[in-house]
Amino acid sequence: MDKYKELTELVASLASDFEKFYDKGNNAAGTRVRAGMATLAKWAKDTRADVQSKKNATKA
Template identity: 45%
Template sequence: MEKFSKVKAAVAAIEADVEKFYNAGNAAAGTRVRKAMQDLKVLAQEIRAEVTEKKNSGK
């Protein structure tokens, strides 16, 4: 659950940069969005591994 909370916090934190990139055309904000999306990808993969491990350990 802790990692899922980190995912939600990361999405909330990047919201301003997403607005700046898509609505104002701020290229630097786009770079920050791309980095944050990569960090989210890593977190999501960690969550997937945890879920798989927990699911398989119950058998």
């Protein structure tokens, strides 16, 4: 469950910047949200590849 914990921590770390950007209009927070989403996308891509490789290893 380490990967799930990583995901929840990453999403939780973005919460305040989402609030600052969407509720208060802070443009600098929007930049941090975009950067965090890029990090999240990379994490998702890496996790997807890891899951696929483990899945394929069990078939062999």
